[in-house]
Amino acid sequence: MTTPATTQDRSASTERAVAIVTSAAPIVTGLLAPLLDGGAAFTAAIAYGGAAGFMAANYMNRLPEGLIGNLPAGDVFRAHRSPMFISSLTTGAALAMGTLVGPDGADALMAGVLGLPSIPGIFSLGWWAAVGLVPWKLRNVLGRKTPKHAPAVVAAARASIPTGAATGADLIAQRWGQYISHPDTGSHKGQILTVRTLGPNRWTGTITALAGSSVTVPADTVSSVYQVPTAWIAFKNGAHAGERHIAVHLTAPAELDPNTLTGAWKKYLSKPGGLMAGTHLKDVRDDPNTGGQVAVVVAGEDLDRLRHPDRLDLAGALRTKPILISYEPRQNPREAVIRKMDHNPLQKGAAFPGVHVLKVNANGYIQLGPGVSGFPARIQLHDPALGAQHVIVAGVTGSGKGGTLQLIALAHHVNGSAILYADPKGSSNPAITKMAAYSGLGPDAAMGALRIWYHGLQHRVAESGRTEMKNFKATKNRPWVPLILDEASKLLGENAEHKKEATFIINAGATLGRSMGMPIILANQLMQLAQLGGDAAIRDNVFYGGSLILLRSDSSQKHLVDLPENFAGCNPADIPPAWTGDRDMIYDPSKPLNDPERTFGLAFAASPGGHAEMMRNWILEDATPYIDTDNIGIPVDWPFWEDREELAARSVLPSDQGTEEDDLDGDGTLFSFASPAPKKPTSADDKILKVLEEIADPLGLEVLYRDKNDIARLAGLEGSTFDNALSRLVKADKIHRQMENGKEVRGKYGFGPSPFPSA
Structure with a gap:
């Protein structure tokens, strides 16, 4: 032997x-x-x-x-x-x-x-x-002399075959000693294993070869001895050539298991030609908030920056649903945060916890609802240095736009703002009406709210010029005055009756409102420039310079709107109408149908400088119980407030005031409001009276009437401005409608009171 x-x-x-x-x-x-x-x-x-x-x-x-x-x-x-x-x-x-x-x-x-x-x-x-x-x-x-004996090596080899009650580590070492390092029959004689750690999913150890020899045990040999795939076995060099560390996984390691984020990323996304080829993950963690995992995506050395993947493509590559994926770019263009969820924590929603979450912090932020990351989703109402912050809320009917607007309005209310609310539809959000200093419901009345707000803007600009005030500081007597315009396209859209005047006002507010403490909150189904008056200044100052809340929207939004950089990878069209809704392939009358659960209030939201993430509004059906009716904010610094109804009825367009100077510069933005004593413009009422007075009989023997359309053309008026002025003048008995055979002649007006007072 x-x-x-x-x-x-x-x-x-x-x-x-x-x-x-x-x-x-x-x-x-x-x-x-x-x-x-x-x-x-x-x-x-x-x-x-x-x-x-x-x-x-x-x-x-x-x-x-x-x-x-x-x-x-x-x-x-x-x-x-x-x-x-x-x-x-x-x-x-x-x-x-x-x-x-x-x-x-x-x-x-x-x-x-x-x-x-x-x-x-x-x-x-x-x-x-x-x-x-x-x-x-x-x-x-x-130069090595062949030793006659090696008792230490033989003893170590024999020590790897334990006797008596064996632990799990002992059994691993025993099997190694029997088939691999055994001095007589081993495949790699004298290459001894020392087991270091043993867990439910893997064990690790160190292989030591004979002095002067290198470790040569291959993965195939270990795979055969321990009956695990070679891909589950990893080697790492030791301190010298005669030492190697080994790790043997008893279950598929994360990087090989496509059910894990690491494995799916390696198998499907980072492979050559994959959606995120050349990238890798680091800092992979379990996410208790979603039951899934979260990691940092890092661009490889061959990439200068990460691309922003389409959410549908990303979900498909990870073999999951878009609603279970979150991708958040970081300020470092080479990094992003990927979150793969087992369940979306936003599905169950979160009840409104109270007005404390809507109280602004030192930097003007409020909590609008929970984010998918577990952090609260926040938007900024105002900035200590920059002033008021505009907001755009976009989403199709049923996406939760009204609920979002209600929360923003309530936030302004609890922080002492004086809200002016314009709702061209007339019945969108009754709770906002209750907390507003002024509400204009319907197209004409909504324009009235815009006009009042515009006069307030003029007043504050002029006041700022006189006092040389640089940064707006809100006080009880000089509060923030947000203008909330719901269904903005009804006034700003291509075919809107009041488009010209509404665009003029919103342009002024977008350009100057921040520094005057007068933010604009626009809500609309679509975000295209044509829906915002076709005015680039509105888009740039409100859309790109303020907070943005994108609820479920039409798929065309992504292709027709260039989202701000912090919304890269976010497509509101990827938000499904319902959390669930796929039905069985075959109808089973004995099985109740799966009713879809709507994704009401689900959105992507962020303020400038913050990265957008998926969030969901606090669930608040009606804000009325939280309204302090004894403390409705009023812009008490506006000296014309008592005359607001009269101002609401008058157009503010320079062309409607009979002025010869145009208050717009070349690109359509206002260049000056700072005149300390502006000339009072000619009102629409005066223009109509002037037209009818010019055709009146000087002797007063006969009343001469003129058609409504002729009056409008000669007065240079149109739309609701003209109609409202006619109605006021008739009520004031300054003009009257023509009567024939005891009946009113439609569209015919004469100067002065009616000669038939009993009619």
Whole structure:
């Protein structure tokens, strides 16, 4: 029976013998090659070709681990593949010169160095340098004395086979010692395993080879012994060549399990040609808020920045639903946060906790609802340095736009703002009407609210010019005065009756309202420029410069609107109408139908400088119980407040005031409101009276009537401004309608009171 000591001695002797042959082969071949005849030379060339191919494959680590493990000296070949490959090259050169050129060729190769600096001498010098490099690389093996005994190694090998009651780690070591490191029968004799950690999903350890040898245990061998896939086995170099660390997973590791975020990212997204090719994840964590995982996406070295993936594409690549994906860009363009959820925590919603969440903090932020990350979703009502912050709320009918607007209005109310509310539809949000200082319901009345607000803006601009006030500071007597315009396209849209005047007012507010403490809150189904009066100043100052809340919207929104950079990757069209709604393929009358649960209030929201994330509004059906009716904010600093109804009825367009100067600069923005004593413009009432007075009978013997359309044309009035002025003048008995046969003639008006007062 072979003893462990002799086995170890034989292993060391074999390694030394291989080192000697490797070092001597080029020289021996150079001496013998010229002596070979034709047949022997051909045989030698064939043999060399096979050996050289093997050495090349071994050097490039392309030989199967199973083949190396089964070779008698496979561990030696693997450990010394570099010097063996160099030896095969120099041996091939010697064989070629000796067999093809003959003795002269061999002499030139081996002795040509004596003829330096000739070309043959230089070539010979290079050959000898390569030949000398081999024994230098193998110097530790060639200079090692073969030990007669190795009791420590044998003892360690035997110690890896425990006796008595065995723990899990003992069983791992026992199996290793039996099949891999056993000094007699092991596949890699003397390469001992020390188990370091053992858990339910993996174990780790350190492999130590014999002194002077390298660890050569391949993954295939470990896979066979422990019955796990080779992909679940990982090696890491140790402190020296004779040590390697090993980790064996008992279940699929995260990077190989597509059910994990790491595994899905590696398998589907970061692969070449994948949606996020060239990226990787770091800081992967479990997310208790969603039951899923969250990680940081990092651009690889070949990428300058991350691309912003389409949410549908991202969900498809991760094999999940868009509603279960969150992608949040960071300020660093090479990083983003990806969240893959098992369930969306926003589905259950969150009841409105009380007005404390709507009280502004020191920087003017309020909490509008919970975010999918668990952090509160916030928007800014006003900034300490920049002043009031505009807001746009966009979403189709049924998406929760009215509820969002109600929360924003309530936030302004509890913070002491004086709200002016314009609702062209007339019945969108009764609760806002109750907390507003002034409400205009219906198209004409909504325009009235805008006109009053515009006069307030003019007043504050003029006052600011007189006092040289730089930053607006709200007080009880000089509060924030937000203008809330619901269904904005009814006044600003392409076909809106009051488009010109409404655009003029919103333009003024978008440009100057912030610094005057007068923000604009626009709500609409669509966000296209044509729905905002076609005015770039409105888009740039309100849309890009304020808070943005995107509820579920039409798919065209994404393609027709350039979202701000902090909304990259957010598409409101990706928000589904319902959390669930897919029905079974086959109808089962015994099974109740799955009624869809609407995604009411689900949105992407952010203020300037903050990254947008998916959020959901606080659930608040009616804000009325939270309204303090004894403290409705009023703009008490506006001296014309008592005359607001009269101002609401008059157009504020410069063309309607009979002024010759245009208050707009070249791009349609207001350039000055700061005149301390502006000339009172001609009112619509005066224009109508002037037209009718000009056609009146000077003697007063006959009443002359004119058609309504002619009056409008001559007065330069149109729309509700003209209609409202006619109604006021009739009520004031300054003009009257024509009567024939006791009946009123439609559309005919005369100057002065009616000659038929009883009519």
